[in-house]
Amino acid sequence: MCNNIPEHILIFKTNITAERDLFAVKTVLDTHHLIEQWNIDQTDVDCVLRVISYHLSYADIIQIISGLNYFCEELTT
Amino acid sequence: MRPRDENKIQGIREKAIEMITNEGLENFGINRLAKAAGVSPATIYIYYKDKDDLINQISIEEGLRMCYATLEGFDAEMPFEKGLWIQWKNRSKYALNNQVGASFYDQLRNSTYREKMLKAISDEMKKKAGPFVKNAIKRGEINEISMEVFWSVAIAPLYSLVKFHQDEHSFSGKKFVFSEKIMKETFNYVIKALKK
Numbered sequence: 001m002c003n004n005i006p007e008h009i010l011i012f013k014t015n016i017t018a019e020r021d022l023f024a025v026k027t028v029l030d031t032h033h034l035i036e037q038w039n040i041d042q043t044d045v046d047c048v049l050r051v052i053s054y055h056l057s058y059a060d061i062i063q064i065i066s067g068l069n070y071f072c073e074e075l076t077t
Numbered sequence: 078m079r080p081r082d083e084n085k086i087q088g089i090r091e092k093a094i095e096m097i098t099n100e101g102l103e104n105f106g107i108n109r110l111a112k113a114a115g116v117s118p119a120t121i122y123i124y125y126k127d128k129d130d131l132i133n134q135i136s137i138e139e140g141l142r143m144c145y146a147t148l149e150g151f152d153a154e155m156p157f158e159k160g161l162w163i164q165w166k167n168r169s170k171y172a173l174n175n176q177v178g179a180s181f182y183d184q185l186r187n188s189t190y191r192e193k194m195l196k197a198i199s200d201e202m203k204k205k206a207g208p209f210v211k212n213a214i215k216r217g218e219i220n221e222i223s224m225e226v227f228w229s230v231a232i233a234p235l236y237s238l239v240k241f242h243q244d245e246h247s248f249s250g251k252k253f254v255f256s257e258k259i260m261k262e263t264f265n266y267v268i269k270a271l272k273k
Contacts, residue, residue: 011119041127044107050122075119 008036008054010061013046015071024068025049032064048075089114089121093135098180102188107131129190136185136194139178144201146171153206157213158268164206165235165264172239173255219271230270234263 016025022040029038029051037052049072051061058074065072092114097105107128111118125131151163172179185194210227213219241247242255 009123011122039126041107041122043128044118046108046118048107048118048122048127050126075117075122077117077119077123 008052010051010053010056010058011075011077012049012051012058012061012065013071013073013075014040014049014065016040016047016049016065017042021070025065025070028064028068046075085116085120086124089116089124090135090138093131094139094177094181097132097184098177102132102184102190105132132185132190133193136181136190137197139181140194140198141201143171143175143178143182144198144205146175148202148205151206151209153208153212155209157209157216157218157272160209160213161231161268162264164232165260168232168235169239169255169260172236173242176243217273219273222271231267234267235260238263 016022022042025040029035034055035051035053039050041048041050049061049065053061062072062074089110093105093110096110096113105128107121107125108118110131111121114121121131125134147164147167149163149167151160151167153160155163182194185191210219210222210224214221238255238260241253245253247253
């Protein structure tokens with residue numbers, strides 16, 4: 001782990017619960033050239049989506065996920 | 078970049094260990110951890126990718142902490158008896174004073190996180206303690222011996238004593254309290270068995 005909290009880590013609450021939901025999101029996020037890394041913790045009640053991107057904002061990710069008809073909201077620290 | 082809050086991370090780590098030790102892995106989740114540690118789930122997700130990543134990182138750190146405690150003042154070049162005694166003293170001190178750490182380790186030992194943790198421990202132990210047995214064989218102090226047999230004879234008896242102590246009794250409810258005198262007596266038998 002680094003010594004500072006990177007501000008390019010974006011954390012969201014979603015309803016991406018099932019394996020097929022994950023697959024739908026994967027196709028879009030995997031191919032997005034401004035997303036370095038992403039993962040969803042489906043073991044958590046909030047199905048937390050964690051995105052590493054140096055260029056995209058919270059609003060950008062919410063737009064992408066909402067466009068796929070999933071709920072997505074910033075999880076604040 | 079905001080500065081990393083080491084106290085906050087330490088608090089998350091300690092709470093996670095406490096929860097896993099007391100409630101087991103099945104009931105453990107980041108949301109529950111966040112509530113117990115008094116931070117938001119998002120804070121935890123900044124430091125850890127997901128639940129698995131958190132458990133893996135914490136278990137590796139705990140495993141290494143145990144290694145460093147075991148190897149304090151130890152050198153693989155030491156004469157066999159002296160080196161083994163230092164390990165016994167370090168191991169007993171760690172096991173008796175870190176009940177939470179030891180129970181956490183036991184919880185993980187029977188889980189899917191076991192592999193990564195044991196690899197980290199074993200890599201570190203091999204680096205620092207691996208040559209110890211080989212050196213003792215080379216110097217003619219002990220016979221050629223497999224690691225499994227070595228562990229069973231040289232280390233496991235200590236953990237039997239620790240277990241009796243933690244249970245507060247040995248056989249048929251007989252009261253038992255660990256002491257350095259009993260440890261030394263057991264150690265002397267181990268040395269008698271192993272040394273040429």
